[in-house]
Amino acid sequence: MSAIRLLVLGAVRQHGRAHGYQIRNDLEFWGAHEWSNAKPGSIYHALKQLAKQGELLAHEVAPSTAGGPPRTEYELTEAGTAEYFRLLRESLVAYDQKADVLTAGVGFIVDLPRAEAVELLKERVRAIEGWRASVTEHYVPEDGPEQLGHIGEIMNLWISQADSGVEWTRGFIARIEAGAHVFSGEGDPFVGVLADGEENPYATDVRAEGDDD
Amino acid sequence: MSAIRLLVLGAVRQHGRAHGYQIRNDLEFWGAHEWSNAKPGSIYHALKQLAKQGELLAHEVAPSTAGGPPRTEYELTEAGTAEYFRLLRESLVAYDQKADVLTAGVGFIVDLPRAEAVELLKERVRAIEGWRASVTEHYVPEDGPEQLGHIGEIMNLWISQADSGVEWTRGFIARIEAGAHVFSGEGDPFVGVLADGEENPYATDVRAEGDDD
DNA sequence: AGTAGTCTAGTCAAAGTTGAATAGAAGGGT
DNA sequence: ACCCTTCTATTCAACTTTGACTAGACTACT
Numbered sequence: 001m002s003a004i005r006l007l008v009l010g011a012v013r014q015h016g017r018a019h020g021y022q023i024r025n026d027l028e029f030w031g032a033h034e035w036s037n038a039k040p041g042s043i044y045h046a047l048k049q050l051a052k053q054g055e056l057l058a059h060e061v062a063p064s065t066a067g068g069p070p071r072t073e074y075e076l077t078e079a080g081t082a083e084y085f086r087l088l089r090e091s092l093v094a095y096d097q098k099a100d101v102l103t104a105g106v107g108f109i110v111d112l113p114r115a116e117a118v119e120l121l122k123e124r125v126r127a128i129e130g131w132r133a134s135v136t137e138h139y140v141p142e143d144g145p146e147q148l149g150h151i152g153e154i155m156n157l158w159i160s161q162a163d164s165g166v167e168w169t170r171g172f173i174a175r176i177e178a179g180a181h182v183f184s185g186e187g188d189p190f191v192g193v194l195a196d197g198e199e200n201p202y203a204t205d206v207r208a209e210g211d212d213d
Numbered sequence: 214m215s216a217i218r219l220l221v222l223g224a225v226r227q228h229g230r231a232h233g234y235q236i237r238n239d240l241e242f243w244g245a246h247e248w249s250n251a252k253p254g255s256i257y258h259a260l261k262q263l264a265k266q267g268e269l270l271a272h273e274v275a276p277s278t279a280g281g282p283p284r285t286e287y288e289l290t291e292a293g294t295a296e297y298f299r300l301l302r303e304s305l306v307a308y309d310q311k312a313d314v315l316t317a318g319v320g321f322i323v324d325l326p327r328a329e330a331v332e333l334l335k336e337r338v339r340a341i342e343g344w345r346a347s348v349t350e351h352y353v354p355e356d357g358p359e360q361l362g363h364i365g366e367i368m369n370l371w372i373s374q375a376d377s378g379v380e381w382t383r384g385f386i387a388r389i390e391a392g393a394h395v396f397s398g399e400g401d402p403f404v405g406v407l408a409d410g411e412e413n414p415y416a417t418d419v420r421a422e423g424d425d426d
Numbered sequence: 427a428g429t430a431g432t433c434t435a436g437t438c439a440a441a442g443t444t445g446a447a448t449a450g451a452a453g454g455g456t
Numbered sequence: 457a458c459c460c461t462t463c464t465a466t467t468c469a470a471c472t473t474t475g476a477c478t479a480g481a482c483t484a485c486t
Contacts, residue, residue: 002472021435030364035310035371042473044436049471071435097248099310099374106367150394151243154319157381158248161312164377168370181363215442234465254444257466262441284465433482442473452463 003036003104006091008046009084010108012056012074019061019071020044030107036100047074055080088112092120095128097161106172114176114183121173125166132162216249216317219304221259222297223321225269225287232274232284233257243320249313260287268293301325305333308341310374319385327389327396334386338379345375 011023024043032038050056056074076084089112091105109117135158148155175181182188224236237256245251263269269287289297302325304318322330348371361368388394395401 004472019435024435037473039474040436041438041475045472097312099370103367103370106370107364109366110363150323151320153322153385153388153394154316156385157312157316157319160377160381160384161374164373168373171373172366172369175366181366217442232465237465250443252444253466254446254468255442258442428486430485431483434480435478437478438476440474440476442471444469444471446468446470448465448467450464452461454459454461456458 001101002098003032003091003100004038004042004046005050006084006087006101006104006108007032007036007038008043008050009055009076009080009087010104010111013076013081013084013111017059017073017075019073020047021071023047032104035103047072050074050080055083085111089120092117093123093127095124095131095162095165097158110181110183112184114186117183118173118176121169121176125169125173128162128166128169132159135159135162214314215311216245216304216313217251217255217259218263219297219300219314219317219321220245220249220251221256221263222268222289222293222300223317223324226289226294226297226324230272230286230288232286233260234284236260245317248316260285263287263293268296298324302333305330306336306340308337308344308375308378310371323394323396325397327399330396331386331389334382334389338382338386341375341379341382345372348372348375 007027008023011026012018014026015022020043024038024040027033027036027038027043047056047058051058051074055077057077057080059073059075061071061073088105088108091101092109094101112120135155176183220240221236224239225231227239228235233256237251237253240246240249240251240256260269260271264271264287268290270290270293272286272288274284274286301318301321304314305322307314325333348368389396
């Protein structure tokens with residue numbers, strides 16, 4: 001699954017109550033439209049689906065106070081909160097080599113207690129190493145990787161990505177254990193939402209050069 | 214865009230003429246259903262789309278020789294060949310952090326001349342480094358990354374992935390320059406298709422453990 | 427006071443993706 | 457002879473994603 005549900009649930013939760021355009025702006029502030037599918041259509045679609053499935057509660061609201069069509073405000077239900085934490089934990093543990101889900105998880109990691117965050121990341125390391133072991137075992141049988149021709153280079157690529165994933169995760173664990181960041185229950189959290197009227201320094205294309213996704 | 218069009222065009226091209234089930238089997242042989250969206254529905258959809266867009270030529274064929282419904286065989290048109298090479302070159306150069314496109318490109322890289330492969334990979338390195346520079350420049354302004362709280366960790370993650378991408382690419386370039394693999398115009402290519410009747414050792418789930426995509 | 431531009435907010439059709447369902451033929455056992 | 461499973465090959469409905477489009481309201485300028 002993509003990162004959109006986690007992103008939308010997390011963004012709504014930070015506001016308490018929010019409409020689509022606010023979510024869209026927050027996610028843009030985080031650069032999420034760059035590294036995930038958090039584009040307008042997907043956001044509004046996710047909001048509607050989550051509401052339909054009982055994870056968000058939709059409030060039909062009178063015409064907008066600031067121009068534009070009438071807007072709908074959403075807030076998390078209990079089921080939505082449960083789903084949010086389930087997705088968050090899963091995003092930190094699972095090694096599915098989709099960078100967007102992990103990125104979203106890191107963005108919300110401080111909603112968990114510090115000890116749990118560390119434990120989940122350690123499980124992530126174990127998962128990657130298990131995956132690595134199963135790949136090398138299956139794809140490099142007795143006769144060595146040369147057999148596979150250039151297709152063996154694909155395995156090199158995967159392995160190199162796995163190893164760099166382990167390295168980054170270990171570094172992150174070390175920083176958290178050394179006291180970095182403010183986690184759940186440790187006082188005023190760092191919140192990446194825009195205050196009313198604050199302008200967004202990252203609103204437009206950050207990856208202007210060297211990229212053509 | 215996903216890797217499906219490149220995968221399908223490349224697979225059809227290796228056969229000269231192929232029907233959907235053959236493509237599906239080849240891609241499964243390469244493990245593509247694991248690291249990309251090359252699943253039956255997507256493959257057949259891509260074949261139909263590519264035919265509709267004039268990149269594949271569809272031959273309606275009499276009922277299958279080996280059971281099952283009648284099948285359609287496809288072959289590349291001139292436009293399809295051009296599109297194939299365009300997508301292949303793009304996949305090797307672009308840094309869009311979607312691993313599946315790069316993986317597909319590596320799988321077909323030997324369809325290019327050796328010198329061009331090296332040149333494209335060197336361009337890839339430049340692209341990643343350019344992206345890296347633009348990210349660090351934009352997201353770490355005068356006051357250092359601490360400002361961003363745990364959101365700064367997301368940048369760490371991206372940077373670490375970029376660096377490992379550069380390292381893998383450099384290693385690959387070195388191996389190619391040292392004479393590894395058989396490229397276009399250098400004799401019998403290594404072809405990852407199954408001979409008729411050969412069985413597929415990788416047909417079923419390779420990533421059985423340590424994974425829950 | 428008209429109007430061009432921009433900001434707010436959301437909708438829509440077209441395309442892509444998924445997993446399950448369908449259906450014919452061959453093989454193998456009882 | 458019959459049934460059950462497996463292999464071949466594809467289709468389908470449901471869902472997701474995308475990018476362009478719509479449309480109201482404010483704002484700055486002539």
